[in-house]
Structure formats: structure tokens, C-alpha cells
Amino acid sequence: MDRHDGRVSQPPLRRRPVQRRSADRLARILDACAALLDESGYEQLSTRAVAERAGVPIGSVYRFFGNKRALVVALGHRNLDAYADRVTRRLAARSGEDWSAAIDVMLDEYLAMKRTCPGFTLVDFGAQLPVGAPVEGVHREVADRLGELLASHLGRESGTELRRAVLVCVEAADALLQLAFRSRAGGDEAIIAEARRLLRAYLSQVLGASGSRENRA
DSSP states (O other): OOSSSSSSOOOOOOSSOOOOOHHHHHHHHHHHHHHHHHTTTTTOOOOTHHHHHHTSSSSHHHHHOSSSHHHHHHHHHHEEEEEEEHHHHHHHHTOOOOHHHHHHHHHHHHHHHHHHHHHHHHHHHTTSSTTTOOTTTHHHHHHHHHHHHHHHHTTTTTOOOHHHHHHHHHHHHHHHHHHHHSTTTOOOOOHHHHHHHHHHHHHHHHHHGGGTTTTTH
């Protein structure tokens, strides 16, 4: 869903878990989906296979999801929540540092999830399913979340200019990191370094000295 107001859209669940047991079952279903995506890809994924891997009745899958696409979109939402949590913790430990340090954290945490998080290589935040056909609004949602975190880190308002700049960064980084991971398993470090340099050069023009805590108004 395309958003401009900073709210987080909700994953496409038919029913939201209200008890711990139900939430644990949903987590197992998403874990199973992620593992199967790594093993066989999206085209071979089925709700029945997910149910079998999760050790739950097929009805439990359909209680939450209408089809496999809804399931992987929900996995993308969970990935985004996990990514935002990781970035938030890292930024809290680096309080007082400028925007360039924050951008390094955001890029490094994305790379760490890309390399270690089950299902992330194919799904990330939902933008690549079906493969090569980005879901409308996902990059804007990622940019909104990161813009809020960056604004909080810098002690400034998350205005239109900052949100637009972060969206440009998300789009550019996505294209370059896809190239890096197509070029080499685990990501071509030279291309990743170029992506980092491009982001810093662009944001230095947008934020510059005004992006540091010491120089903000």
C-alpha cells in the first residue's frame, strides 16, 4: 500500500492472533515459508508444503492467509519489522554520530539480513515477488520507516525533503545491491562499496552539515 503519512501498513492476515499459542503458530508458518523459499523458490512454494514443514494442519495456514502470495507478503512485513528493530538498536548504540554513520548502519544491517536471514534473498521486504515484479508501495514503506529512524537519530523532523531523499536512496541501493548479489554469492564487495559511496555522495548534497547534530537548527 502506498503511504505518505508515516503509518505502518499491516500484513494481509485473514485473522490476527490474539493468544500466544496462535502467535507462535503464525511464527512457525512464516519460518517454514522462509525455509522453503530458500530451498525451492517461489514458484514451487505451496500452502500445503508450508503447513507440512510447520507441523500444522493446512487449515491453520488458511486461517491466516488466503494464498501463498499473501503468505510471502506477510513474511516481507515481518522482515521489515525485524530490520527496523535491528537498525533502531544499532543507532541507539551510536547516539551522537552524524548521518553518514546512520547510513552505514542501515546498509550493513540490510546486508547482514541478506546473507543470513532465511527467505530474505528472494523476498526481502516483499518487493521481488513475483520475481522481477516489484509490489507497489513497498520501497516507499521501507523509505518511510528509515526516514523516521534517520530523523530521530539526527534530532530533526521527518519532512518531505528528507522522506524523498531516503526514498531515492532506497531505490538506488536496491538496484545496486541486486547487481552486487547477482555478480557474486554473498555480494560483490566492490559494487557494495560503490553503492555506499553513491549514497554518501548524494546525501551529502541533501543533508550536508545540516544533517549532523552539532549543526542542526
